Amino acid sequence: MKIGIVGGTGEIGEGLAMRLGPRHDVVIGSREAEKASASSTECMGILRGRGTPCILRGVTNQEAVDHGEVVILAIPFTHLAPTASSLTGLEKKIVVTPVNPLQKADIFFFAPPPEGSAALLLQKLLPPGTRICTAFNNVAANRWRALDEPLDYSVAVCGDDGEAKQVVRQVVESVPNLKAFDAGPLAVSPMIEAVTPLLLNIARHSRMKDVGIQFR
Amino acid sequence: MKIGIVGGTGEIGEGLAMRLGPRHDVVIGSREAEKASASSTECMGILRGRGTPCILRGVTNQEAVDHGEVVILAIPFTHLAPTASSLTGLEKKIVVTPVNPLQKADIFFFAPPPEGSAALLLQKLLPPGTRICTAFNNVAANRWRALDEPLDYSVAVCGDDGEAKQVVRQVVESVPNLKAFDAGPLAVSPMIEAVTPLLLNIARHSRMKDVGIQFR
Numbered sequence: 001m002k003i004g005i006v007g008g009t010g011e012i013g014e015g016l017a018m019r020l021g022p023r024h025d026v027v028i029g030s031r032e033a034e035k036a037s038a039s040s041t042e043c044m045g046i047l048r049g050r051g052t053p054c055i056l057r058g059v060t061n062q063e064a065v066d067h068g069e070v071v072i073l074a075i076p077f078t079h080l081a082p083t084a085s086s087l088t089g090l091e092k093k094i095v096v097t098p099v100n101p102l103q104k105a106d107i108f109f110f111a112p113p114p115e116g117s118a119a120l121l122l123q124k125l126l127p128p129g130t131r132i133c134t135a136f137n138n139v140a141a142n143r144w145r146a147l148d149e150p151l152d153y154s155v156a157v158c159g160d161d162g163e164a165k166q167v168v169r170q171v172v173e174s175v176p177n178l179k180a181f182d183a184g185p186l187a188v189s190p191m192i193e194a195v196t197p198l199l200l201n202i203a204r205h206s207r208m209k210d211v212g213i214q215f216r
Numbered sequence: 217m218k219i220g221i222v223g224g225t226g227e228i229g230e231g232l233a234m235r236l237g238p239r240h241d242v243v244i245g246s247r248e249a250e251k252a253s254a255s256s257t258e259c260m261g262i263l264r265g266r267g268t269p270c271i272l273r274g275v276t277n278q279e280a281v282d283h284g285e286v287v288i289l290a291i292p293f294t295h296l297a298p299t300a301s302s303l304t305g306l307e308k309k310i311v312v313t314p315v316n317p318l319q320k321a322d323i324f325f326f327a328p329p330p331e332g333s334a335a336l337l338l339q340k341l342l343p344p345g346t347r348i349c350t351a352f353n354n355v356a357a358n359r360w361r362a363l364d365e366p367l368d369y370s371v372a373v374c375g376d377d378g379e380a381k382q383v384v385r386q387v388v389e390s391v392p393n394l395k396a397f398d399a400g401p402l403a404v405s406p407m408i409e410a411v412t413p414l415l416l417n418i419a420r421h422s423r424m425k426d427v428g429i430q431f432r
Contacts, residue, residue, distance in 0.1 A: 107403050152432070156418060182421040183414065187323050191414035194326075198399065198407035202372060202431055205398040214430040215418055216368070 001171060004029055004068025004093075006061045006083065007075035009039040012098065015144020016074055016136070018043050019151070021054040023174045028056055029064025036060070050147060062087055070094045070171055072136070077101040077118055084125040091127040094164045096171075097189075098136035100196040108197035108204075112190055119158070119189035132186060133159035133168045138195045139178075140203075140210035150177040153212040156195075157181065158188040181215050217387060220245055220284025220309075222277045222299065223291035225255040228314065231360020232290055232352070234259050235367070237270040239390045244272055245280025252276070266363060278303055286310045286387055288352070293317040293334050300341040307343040310380045312387075313405075314352035316412040324413035324420075328406055335374070335405035348402060349375035349384045354411045355394075356419075356426035366393040369428040372411075373397065374404040397431050 001024045005013050008028030017028050021043065028043070030036035036058030044056050061083065065071050071093045075083055080099055084090070099118035103111040115121040119134045126132065135157045143151060155172045157180050159165045169180035183192060199211040217240045221229050224244030233244050237259065244259070246252035252274030260272050277299065281287050287309045291299055296315055300306070315334035319327040331337040335350045342348065351373045359367060371388045373396050375381045385396035399408060415427040 107400050109403070110407060156414065158417075181418045181427075184323050184417040184421040187325070188414065188417045191326060191410050191417070194407050194410050195414065198372065198404065198411065199431070201374075201400040201404045201407070202397045205400040206431075211397075211431050214432060215415065215422075215427050216430060 001025070002067055002069045003027075003171070004064030004066070004071045006064050006071060006073050006087070007079065008064065009035050010074055011141045012136075012144055013074035014039055014043055015141070016072060017056055018047055018147060019144060019175045020171070021047060021056050022052045024171070026056055027059050027064050027067045029059050029061040031061060033058060033060045046147070065089055065093065068093055070096060070167065072096040073099060075099065080118055080122060081125060084122055091130045094131045094133065094167055095122070095126070096133050096135050096168055097122055098134070100137055100193045102197040102200070108200040110194040110197050112193065117189040117193050119186055119193070123186060131159065131161040131164035133157055133165055134186070134189045134192050135168050135172055135180070137192050138199060138213050140199065140212055142210060143212060151175055152177045152214070153179075154215040155180050156183040156192045156215070158183040158186055158192060160186050217241065218283055218285045219387070220280030220282070220287045222280050222287060222289050222303070223295065224280065225251050226290055227357045228352070228360055229290035230255055230259055231357070232288060233272055234263055234363060235360065235391045236387070237263060237272050238268045240387070242272055243275050243280050243283045245275050245277040247277060249274060249276045262363070281305055281309065284309055286312060286383065288312040289315060291315065296334055296338060297341060300338055307346045310347045310349065310383055311338070311342070312349050312351050312384055313338055314350070316353055316409045318413040318416070324416040326410040326413050328409065333405040333409050335402055335409070339402060347375065347377040347380035349373055349381055350402070350405045350408050351384050351388055351396070353408050354415060354429050356415070356428055358426060359428060367391055368393045368430070369395075370431040371396050372399040372408045372431070374399040374402055374408060376402050
């Protein structure tokens with residue numbers, strides 16, 4: 001599968017690239033192509049060192065969109081609207097949002113836009129009919145890069161296009177141990193995104209380094 | 217531990233009574249004492265048949281409050297306000313709410329009161345300082361009664377009183393396989409309650425009978 005990771009130089013983006021790279025044709029996008037290039041070189045080095053060499057290319061975010069059949073927006077919530085409006089052609093792709101709008105005060109809390117969730121805001125910003133799915137929202141950022149440890153977690157996938165959702169579930173399950181669950185239409189996204197601040201609160205109060213989730 | 221289950225004749229209440237009965241001094245409350253009595257007789261029969269006899273008493277909801285050091289409000293969200301205002305003495309107890317305000321349309325969705333959650337509404341209704349904790353919110357109703365199957369799930373516990381939270385965590389973990397996680401103060405309760413409609417959506421779309429959760 002051709003996968004473009006927009007914002008691929010962040011912790012989640014690089015982790016996704018290294019987990020998906022050996023199994024798909026992955027490019028890492030960034031606002032600055034040089035940064036993406038450096039990031040892809042580093043990720044390839046890590047993977048080569050582990051005996052799972054693969055080719056990752058660093059490109060601009062727009063080139064990542066152009067490349068991907070599946071485009072993953074691995075960006076912070078505050079970048080979502082400007083990034084979505086600066087990119088073209090997303091309506092021809094399967095767009096995956098792992099984005100969680102959250103804030104930290106005494107506790108971590110879910111801070112969605114008026115649309116109800118990052119995914120629903122994205123739906124408003126992109127042309128009607130764009131095949132948007134949520135996925136990967138609840139996997140802790142630093143788990144992605146801990147390649148020695150299996151991602152023994154569940155991933156809730158929601159979206160309004162059943163075929164796109166099926167493709168995204170296959171991408172999820174191409175990562176060893178990750179298990180995808182169909183959570184229904186995109187309207188379910190607020191509940192999926194809200195799990196992430198809950199996990200952060202549990203990690204903090206249960207003195208765990210990070211907390212993931214399994215549905216069972 | 218003396219435990220009073222308000223609304224103990226419902227599916228979750230009876231399940232809680234049967235899981236906790238062999239390990240604690242449990243009474244089942246109901247608005248009608250006769251109903252509670254019938255329910256406790258039935259539960260005791262089931263437990264006796266399984267070789268784990270114990271004594272459960274059926275009482276009024278007020279008597280369940282009076283009995284319990286820990287009082288569990290195993291009632292639907294719509295009963296929460298009237299029940300809380302009809303009972304006295306809750307401010308002297310550790311009050312546990314497993315209540316989830318949710319509604320069903322095309323999807324199951326979280327439908328909290330203006331206070332933000334059932335737990336926060338309860339906090340407003342009860343005298344200041346009442347030791348309220350959430351617990352048991354995300355365990356599927358019919359799992360409680362499936363006594364042949366271990367409850368291999370995680371339970372997020374939140375509340376503002378650290379000592380009360382510790383007691384509730386011990387009650388949770390007195391049920392074999394259930395694991396309690398401290399999720400922080402009561403302000404985290406909206407995120408805990410919102411997990412339940414997510415699990416219902418996943419169960420429906422993933423064609424699972426019911427779905428529980430593990431934090432890990």
